[in-house]
Amino acid sequence: MAWIYLAVAGLFEVVWAFSMKQSDGFTRPWPTAITIVGMAASVWFLALSMKVLPLGTAYVIWTGIGAIGAFALGLALLGESADPLRLVAAGLILAGLVLMKIAAPQ
16 A cells, blocks of 8 residues: 555655646646645655655655656646657656665565
8 A cells, every 4th residue: 555655645746846837936826726735645645655665765756756747747738848868867767766666675
């Protein structure tokens, strides 16, 4: 169950990062509210996962899901650059997440 909590925490990480971009510096109420709720939910699910998973594993995977997810949304929805070096960098982050999961004791 801890891995499910961690995946949900990572998804909320993506939600709040995207909403923060849409909040335009916290000047738009709905995206700002979604950002705050997403942050709280993300940290709450992360805390639940950390009851079982090691700190380093949980934190690295949580931030990695957020980073890769935000990167993907930036490409897909915000027209951000899909420069080959950026794609390689994202691929390296993803590879690190896979290795961290494989190496996890749980």
